[in-house]
Amino acid sequence: MTELNTALKNCPAPAKLNLFLHVNGRRADGYHLLQTVFQLIDHGDMLHFTLRDDTALRRVTDLPGVPEESDLIIRAARLLQAEVLRRTGALPRGVNIEIDKILPMGGGVGGGSSDAATTLMALNQLWNAGLSKQELMALGLPLGADIPFFIFGETAFAEGVGEALQAVSAPECWYVVIEPGVMVPTAAIFGSEHLTRDTPLVNITDFSSHSRTSGFGKNDLQQVATKLFPPVAEAVEWLGAYGDARMTGSGACVFSAVATEADADAVLAKVPAQWTAWKAKALKQHPLIGKFSAKL
Structure with a gap:
C-alpha cells in the first residue's frame, strides 16, 4: 500500500471456491436457501484506488460487457459514499478505480462480488469512514449474497442465502x-x-x-x-x-x-x-x- 492519504494501490480481490453447495429449499420471495463452504484462494483481481478532487466515482478501466454504471464496484462505492454522507453530513472525495481483471465473468469464483467487497474495505480505509466489518457486510449484502463472505474474510460455513457465516477449518491444499x-x-x-x-x-x-x-x-x-x-x-x-x-x-x-x-x-x-x-x-x-x- 502506498500514498495512504490519497491512494490505495494493489488491493487484492481473491477468488472463492464452493467446496460443496447444497440447495435446501426456497423462500417465499424466490430466494433459495443454501448451505456451502466458501474457500478463499490466492488468485484474483487487483484493484487500485486514487482520490479525486471532486466527488465523482469512476471506474477508469474499460471492462467489455460491463457498463460502468452497473458494475458492482461502482455500486458498492456509491453505497458507502452515501453512508458516509448520512453519518457525517459531508460527501467524501470521489475516487478513480482501476482494476487488473483476471477472474472470468460467470465463472462461479465470485469475481464481481470480491471486487465489490475489496472496494468497500479499501474505501472504508481511504475515507476513514470507520465502519466495522459487520457494518460493511450488511452494506454489501443487498448487492450480492457472496459479498459479506469476502468481507468476513476467512473460510466459512454459510447458510441462508449465503449471508449467515461461521468460521470453519478446511484443508491447506x-x-x-x-x-x-x-x-x-x-x-x-x-x-x-x-x-x-x-x-x-x-x-x-x-x-x-x-x-x-x-x-x-x-x-x-x-x-x-x-x-x-x-x-x-x-x-x-x-x-x-x-x-x-x-x-x-x-x-x-x-x-x-x-x-x-x-x-x-x-x-x-x-x-x-x-x-x-x-x-x-x-x-x-x-x-x-x-x-x-x-x-x-
Missing part, C-alpha cells in the same frame, strides 16, 4: 481450476425446473469431521449446469481423472484439490489447450484483513 470457456448465467441455473431444492441439512461438524473435506457433499447446481453447458461437463469429466472434480458456485469453473504445488503443476501440464487453467493455494484469511485490521 492447492487447487487446479479449469475455465471451460462459457459464461453460466446464475438465473438460468437457479430457475431450472430440474434443480434439486430439497437436499437435507448438514451442520458444520459434518463438514469438519469429514476425513477429506474437499470431497464432502456435492454441488446441487452442477447437474443443471452440465446439461445446459456441455463444456462444463467435459471439464468435470476430464479433471475427474485426477481427483474429486466439481463445479464451483453456479459455474462454469471446475476445480479439484491436490496436496502440493507440484501435484497442481503436474495436472496443469496435461490440461487440453482449449481450456484456460490455473493453480491456486487455499487462503486462511483475506489479504486485506491484516492490512486493514485497525479499521475493521
Whole structure:
C-alpha cells in the first residue's frame, strides 16, 4: 500500500471456491436457501484506488460487457459514499478505480462480488469512514449474497442465502481450476425446473469431521449446469481423472484439490489447450484483513 492519504494501490480481490453447495429449499420471495463452504484462494483481481478532487466515482478501466454504471464496484462505492454522507453530513472525495481483471465473468469464483467487497474495505480505509466489518457486510449484502463472505474474510460455513457465516477449518491444499470457456448465467441455473431444492441439512461438524473435506457433499447446481453447458461437463469429466472434480458456485469453473504445488503443476501440464487453467493455494484469511485490521 502506498500514498495512504490519497491512494490505495494493489488491493487484492481473491477468488472463492464452493467446496460443496447444497440447495435446501426456497423462500417465499424466490430466494433459495443454501448451505456451502466458501474457500478463499490466492488468485484474483487487483484493484487500485486514487482520490479525486471532486466527488465523482469512476471506474477508469474499460471492462467489455460491463457498463460502468452497473458494475458492482461502482455500486458498492456509491453505497458507502452515501453512508458516509448520512453519518457525517459531508460527501467524501470521489475516487478513480482501476482494476487488473483476471477472474472470468460467470465463472462461479465470485469475481464481481470480491471486487465489490475489496472496494468497500479499501474505501472504508481511504475515507476513514470507520465502519466495522459487520457494518460493511450488511452494506454489501443487498448487492450480492457472496459479498459479506469476502468481507468476513476467512473460510466459512454459510447458510441462508449465503449471508449467515461461521468460521470453519478446511484443508491447506492447492487447487487446479479449469475455465471451460462459457459464461453460466446464475438465473438460468437457479430457475431450472430440474434443480434439486430439497437436499437435507448438514451442520458444520459434518463438514469438519469429514476425513477429506474437499470431497464432502456435492454441488446441487452442477447437474443443471452440465446439461445446459456441455463444456462444463467435459471439464468435470476430464479433471475427474485426477481427483474429486466439481463445479464451483453456479459455474462454469471446475476445480479439484491436490496436496502440493507440484501435484497442481503436474495436472496443469496435461490440461487440453482449449481450456484456460490455473493453480491456486487455499487462503486462511483475506489479504486485506491484516492490512486493514485497525479499521475493521
